[in-house]
Amino acid sequence: MHGYVSGTIPSTIFNISSLKVLDLMFNGLFGSLPKNMCDHLPRLEMLLLSSNQLSGQIPSDLFKCRELQLLWLPYNNFTGVIPEELGFLPMLEVLNLGVNMLSGLQSLVPICAQRHILSLMHFCNIFY
Amino acid sequence: MGRVWITILVSMLLMSLPKKCISIPTSNFTDQSALLAFKDHITFDPQNMLTHSWSSKTSFCNWMGVSCSLRRQRVTALDLSSMGLLGTIPPQLGNLSFLQYLILYNNSFHGDLPSEIGNLRRLQVMDIGSNKLSLVIVPESFGNLHRLEELRFDGNNLTGTK
Numbered sequence: 001m002h003g004y005v006s007g008t009i010p011s012t013i014f015n016i017s018s019l020k021v022l023d024l025m026f027n028g029l030f031g032s033l034p035k036n037m038c039d040h041l042p043r044l045e046m047l048l049l050s051s052n053q054l055s056g057q058i059p060s061d062l063f064k065c066r067e068l069q070l071l072w073l074p075y076n077n078f079t080g081v082i083p084e085e086l087g088f089l090p091m092l093e094v095l096n097l098g099v100n101m102l103s104g105l106q107s108l109v110p111i112c113a114q115r116h117i118l119s120l121m122h123f124c125n126i127f128y
Numbered sequence: 129m130g131r132v133w134i135t136i137l138v139s140m141l142l143m144s145l146p147k148k149c150i151s152i153p154t155s156n157f158t159d160q161s162a163l164l165a166f167k168d169h170i171t172f173d174p175q176n177m178l179t180h181s182w183s184s185k186t187s188f189c190n191w192m193g194v195s196c197s198l199r200r201q202r203v204t205a206l207d208l209s210s211m212g213l214l215g216t217i218p219p220q221l222g223n224l225s226f227l228q229y230l231i232l233y234n235n236s237f238h239g240d241l242p243s244e245i246g247n248l249r250r251l252q253v254m255d256i257g258s259n260k261l262s263l264v265i266v267p268e269s270f271g272n273l274h275r276l277e278e279l280r281f282d283g284n285n286l287t288g289t290k
Binding site: 010013015016019 | 279282
């Protein structure tokens with residue numbers, strides 16, 4: 001039973017409070033993101049969790065990760081409404097929530113519109 | 129008065145000398161044995177990189193993929209990315225107490241991560257992506273990595289089996 005990350009994201013990782021970059025893309029991760037995941041990750045700048053089987057809602061508390069610049073969550077099974085609070089992330093430059101089962105895409109419009117960065121417009125791609 | 133100063137100087141020298149004489153070989157020894165243990169756990173090295181380069185004939189600071197601090201000559205970085213290595217990560221890796229960068233990206237390391245990695249208090253970057261490692265159980269000791277800024281563990285299932 002070895003070979004890869006399979007299961008939920010080990011909670012220990014969410015307690016490494018010095019983390020700036022967390023890259024767990026292309027693994028067999030399932031389960032949901034903890035609601036209070038930013039409580040112990042105050043310095044997080046890049047969160048890359050694409051191509052897993054993560055489900056549940058994208059926690060609205062993510063806006064508490066004030067340093068977040070890149071949020072890369074495509075190719076998962078996230079459901080629910082995209083939290084408007086993501087718009088309050090002051091440093092966010094790249095957002096990709098594509099290929100999930102999310103609704104409330106209209107909340108992305110102001111998020112994307114308020115940034116004048118080309119890459120953001122490019123990566124604000126939601127696959128309907 | 130001069131004699132007092134000389135006595136102080138000499139005693140300071142005596143106090144500092146043994147420490148240096150003892151501590152440097154000991155720490156060198158620790159790092160070298162940790163690296164040799166690491167080498168022992170490599171079961172396949174297609175380019176014979178470690179076989180040729182990681183030899184006791186030269187200082188481990190000159191071994192391929194190893195970087196040392198200038199002053200203390202302790203291992204600060206281990207970068208063995210994309211070398212086709214097959215093997216496991218031994219607990220002795222946790223003895224590289226000055227390690228800041230652990231880059232094993234794109235190899236075929238498998239098995240579990242030893243909890244001793246949590247002893248690497250100076251670790252800033254750990255990139256063990258594109259391997260066949262298991263992160264099912266992350267050692268609790270990872271919570272001790274208070275300087276870890278970058279944890280990359282992507283793509284460990286691409287070729288792995290359940």
